[in-house]
Amino acid sequence: MxxxxxxxxxxxxxxxxxxxxxxxxxxxxxVLLSKGREHGTLTVTGCNEEMCSGRYVPASPPSQHTTLSIAHSVAAGKGQKVPVVVKPGTEEAVRAGWAGGFHAxxxxxxxxxxxxxxxxxxxxxxxxxxxxxxxxxxxxxxxxxxx
Incomplete structure:
Protein backbone atom coordinates (compact mmCIF):
# COMPACT_ATOMS: atom_id res chain seq x y z
CA MET A 1 0.00 0.00 0.00
CA VAL A 31 12.73 34.04 -26.07
CA LEU A 32 15.23 31.19 -25.86
CA LEU A 33 15.25 30.25 -29.55
CA SER A 34 15.12 33.79 -30.86
CA LYS A 35 17.83 33.40 -33.49
CA GLY A 36 16.25 33.96 -36.89
CA ARG A 37 13.16 35.65 -35.44
CA GLU A 38 12.27 39.30 -35.81
CA HIS A 39 13.70 41.50 -33.03
CA GLY A 40 13.02 45.10 -32.19
CA THR A 41 11.81 47.64 -29.66
CA LEU A 42 8.21 48.25 -28.64
CA THR A 43 7.27 51.66 -27.26
CA VAL A 44 4.12 51.18 -25.18
CA THR A 45 1.38 53.67 -26.10
CA GLY A 46 -1.59 52.20 -24.24
CA CYS A 47 -2.77 49.29 -22.13
CA ASN A 48 -5.97 47.53 -21.17
CA GLU A 49 -6.42 44.86 -18.49
CA GLU A 50 -4.66 42.09 -20.44
CA MET A 51 -2.59 43.58 -23.26
CA CYS A 52 -0.48 46.61 -24.04
CA SER A 53 0.13 47.87 -27.54
CA GLY A 54 2.48 50.31 -29.10
CA ARG A 55 4.75 51.39 -31.89
CA TYR A 56 7.25 48.78 -33.04
CA VAL A 57 10.68 49.63 -34.41
CA PRO A 58 12.46 46.58 -35.88
CA ALA A 59 16.17 45.99 -35.29
CA SER A 60 16.59 45.25 -39.00
CA PRO A 61 14.58 47.51 -41.33
CA PRO A 62 12.45 45.17 -43.49
CA SER A 63 9.42 44.47 -41.30
CA GLN A 64 5.71 44.12 -41.97
CA HIS A 65 4.84 45.24 -38.42
CA THR A 66 4.42 48.84 -37.28
CA THR A 67 2.36 48.16 -34.14
CA LEU A 68 2.38 45.13 -31.87
CA SER A 69 0.77 43.97 -28.66
CA ILE A 70 2.42 42.46 -25.60
CA ALA A 71 1.13 40.96 -22.36
CA HIS A 72 0.34 43.68 -19.81
CA SER A 73 2.37 41.91 -17.11
CA VAL A 74 5.69 42.48 -18.92
CA ALA A 75 5.12 46.07 -20.03
CA ALA A 76 5.40 48.44 -17.07
CA GLY A 77 3.59 51.44 -18.46
CA LYS A 78 2.91 53.98 -21.12
CA GLY A 79 6.02 55.35 -22.78
CA GLN A 80 8.28 52.50 -21.74
CA LYS A 81 10.57 51.00 -24.40
CA VAL A 82 10.74 47.21 -24.26
CA PRO A 83 13.06 44.92 -26.26
CA VAL A 84 10.86 42.29 -27.92
CA VAL A 85 10.82 39.23 -30.17
CA VAL A 86 7.87 38.93 -32.54
CA LYS A 87 5.91 35.67 -32.48
CA PRO A 88 5.97 34.39 -36.07
CA GLY A 89 2.74 34.91 -38.00
CA THR A 90 1.13 37.12 -35.34
CA GLU A 91 0.89 40.73 -34.24
CA GLU A 92 2.05 39.74 -30.76
CA ALA A 93 5.45 40.14 -29.16
CA VAL A 94 7.20 38.66 -26.14
CA ARG A 95 9.75 40.48 -24.04
CA ALA A 96 13.33 39.62 -24.89
CA GLY A 97 16.39 39.36 -22.68
CA TRP A 98 16.67 38.19 -19.07
CA ALA A 99 13.35 39.73 -18.05
CA GLY A 100 11.50 37.96 -20.84
CA GLY A 101 13.26 34.69 -20.12
CA PHE A 102 12.36 34.78 -16.44
CA HIS A 103 8.78 35.83 -17.17
CA ALA A 104 8.33 33.00 -19.65
Missing amino acids: THARNAAMALVALLLVVAGAWSSWGTAQH WVPLGGALLLAALVIGGGLRMTRTAWSVAAAGGVLLLGTFFAL
Whole structure:
Protein backbone atom coordinates (compact mmCIF):
# COMPACT_ATOMS: atom_id res chain seq x y z
CA MET A 1 0.00 0.00 0.00
CA THR A 2 2.85 2.38 0.79
CA HIS A 3 4.42 1.81 -2.61
CA ALA A 4 1.14 2.61 -4.36
CA ARG A 5 0.77 5.84 -2.39
CA ASN A 6 4.37 6.84 -3.15
CA ALA A 7 3.89 6.06 -6.83
CA ALA A 8 0.71 8.15 -6.92
CA MET A 9 2.40 11.09 -5.20
CA ALA A 10 5.41 10.86 -7.52
CA LEU A 11 3.05 10.82 -10.50
CA VAL A 12 1.22 13.91 -9.22
CA ALA A 13 4.51 15.76 -8.65
CA LEU A 14 5.75 14.79 -12.11
CA LEU A 15 2.46 15.85 -13.67
CA LEU A 16 2.70 19.27 -11.98
CA VAL A 17 6.24 19.88 -13.22
CA VAL A 18 5.50 18.67 -16.76
CA ALA A 19 2.36 20.83 -16.95
CA GLY A 20 4.32 23.88 -15.74
CA ALA A 21 7.09 23.29 -18.27
CA TRP A 22 4.57 22.75 -21.08
CA SER A 23 2.72 25.93 -20.17
CA SER A 24 5.97 27.91 -20.02
CA TRP A 25 7.33 26.61 -23.32
CA GLY A 26 4.64 28.42 -25.36
CA THR A 27 6.32 31.73 -24.58
CA ALA A 28 9.82 30.58 -23.63
CA GLN A 29 10.53 29.12 -27.07
CA HIS A 30 10.33 32.58 -28.62
CA VAL A 31 12.73 34.04 -26.07
CA LEU A 32 15.23 31.19 -25.86
CA LEU A 33 15.25 30.25 -29.55
CA SER A 34 15.12 33.79 -30.86
CA LYS A 35 17.83 33.40 -33.49
CA GLY A 36 16.25 33.96 -36.89
CA ARG A 37 13.16 35.65 -35.44
CA GLU A 38 12.27 39.30 -35.81
CA HIS A 39 13.70 41.50 -33.03
CA GLY A 40 13.02 45.10 -32.19
CA THR A 41 11.81 47.64 -29.66
CA LEU A 42 8.21 48.25 -28.64
CA THR A 43 7.27 51.66 -27.26
CA VAL A 44 4.12 51.18 -25.18
CA THR A 45 1.38 53.67 -26.10
CA GLY A 46 -1.59 52.20 -24.24
CA CYS A 47 -2.77 49.29 -22.13
CA ASN A 48 -5.97 47.53 -21.17
CA GLU A 49 -6.42 44.86 -18.49
CA GLU A 50 -4.66 42.09 -20.44
CA MET A 51 -2.59 43.58 -23.26
CA CYS A 52 -0.48 46.61 -24.04
CA SER A 53 0.13 47.87 -27.54
CA GLY A 54 2.48 50.31 -29.10
CA ARG A 55 4.75 51.39 -31.89
CA TYR A 56 7.25 48.78 -33.04
CA VAL A 57 10.68 49.63 -34.41
CA PRO A 58 12.46 46.58 -35.88
CA ALA A 59 16.17 45.99 -35.29
CA SER A 60 16.59 45.25 -39.00
CA PRO A 61 14.58 47.51 -41.33
CA PRO A 62 12.45 45.17 -43.49
CA SER A 63 9.42 44.47 -41.30
CA GLN A 64 5.71 44.12 -41.97
CA HIS A 65 4.84 45.24 -38.42
CA THR A 66 4.42 48.84 -37.28
CA THR A 67 2.36 48.16 -34.14
CA LEU A 68 2.38 45.13 -31.87
CA SER A 69 0.77 43.97 -28.66
CA ILE A 70 2.42 42.46 -25.60
CA ALA A 71 1.13 40.96 -22.36
CA HIS A 72 0.34 43.68 -19.81
CA SER A 73 2.37 41.91 -17.11
CA VAL A 74 5.69 42.48 -18.92
CA ALA A 75 5.12 46.07 -20.03
CA ALA A 76 5.40 48.44 -17.07
CA GLY A 77 3.59 51.44 -18.46
CA LYS A 78 2.91 53.98 -21.12
CA GLY A 79 6.02 55.35 -22.78
CA GLN A 80 8.28 52.50 -21.74
CA LYS A 81 10.57 51.00 -24.40
CA VAL A 82 10.74 47.21 -24.26
CA PRO A 83 13.06 44.92 -26.26
CA VAL A 84 10.86 42.29 -27.92
CA VAL A 85 10.82 39.23 -30.17
CA VAL A 86 7.87 38.93 -32.54
CA LYS A 87 5.91 35.67 -32.48
CA PRO A 88 5.97 34.39 -36.07
CA GLY A 89 2.74 34.91 -38.00
CA THR A 90 1.13 37.12 -35.34
CA GLU A 91 0.89 40.73 -34.24
CA GLU A 92 2.05 39.74 -30.76
CA ALA A 93 5.45 40.14 -29.16
CA VAL A 94 7.20 38.66 -26.14
CA ARG A 95 9.75 40.48 -24.04
CA ALA A 96 13.33 39.62 -24.89
CA GLY A 97 16.39 39.36 -22.68
CA TRP A 98 16.67 38.19 -19.07
CA ALA A 99 13.35 39.73 -18.05
CA GLY A 100 11.50 37.96 -20.84
CA GLY A 101 13.26 34.69 -20.12
CA PHE A 102 12.36 34.78 -16.44
CA HIS A 103 8.78 35.83 -17.17
CA ALA A 104 8.33 33.00 -19.65
CA TRP A 105 9.20 30.42 -16.98
CA VAL A 106 6.82 31.74 -14.28
CA PRO A 107 4.33 28.84 -14.74
CA LEU A 108 7.18 26.39 -14.17
CA GLY A 109 8.21 28.25 -11.01
CA GLY A 110 4.70 27.96 -9.62
CA ALA A 111 4.52 24.31 -10.58
CA LEU A 112 7.81 23.64 -8.80
CA LEU A 113 6.47 25.24 -5.63
CA LEU A 114 3.32 23.10 -5.79
CA ALA A 115 5.33 19.97 -6.55
CA ALA A 116 7.55 20.70 -3.54
CA LEU A 117 4.49 20.45 -1.30
CA VAL A 118 3.61 17.07 -2.80
CA ILE A 119 7.21 15.85 -2.55
CA GLY A 120 7.60 16.97 1.05
CA GLY A 121 4.16 16.08 2.34
CA GLY A 122 3.24 13.08 0.23
CA LEU A 123 6.60 11.45 -0.36
CA ARG A 124 8.26 12.56 2.90
CA MET A 125 11.38 13.68 1.00
CA THR A 126 12.02 16.96 2.79
CA ARG A 127 15.48 17.76 1.41
CA THR A 128 14.33 17.19 -2.16
CA ALA A 129 11.21 19.24 -1.48
CA TRP A 130 13.27 22.16 -0.18
CA SER A 131 15.51 22.00 -3.25
CA VAL A 132 12.55 21.97 -5.62
CA ALA A 133 10.89 24.82 -3.70
CA ALA A 134 14.13 26.81 -3.81
CA ALA A 135 14.34 26.38 -7.60
CA GLY A 136 10.73 27.57 -7.99
CA GLY A 137 11.33 30.47 -5.63
CA VAL A 138 14.45 31.55 -7.53
CA LEU A 139 12.46 31.60 -10.76
CA LEU A 140 9.65 33.68 -9.25
CA LEU A 141 11.96 36.08 -7.41
CA GLY A 142 14.15 36.43 -10.50
CA THR A 143 11.08 37.43 -12.48
CA PHE A 144 10.03 39.91 -9.81
CA PHE A 145 13.40 41.64 -9.80
CA ALA A 146 13.97 41.43 -13.57
CA LEU A 147 10.66 43.09 -14.41
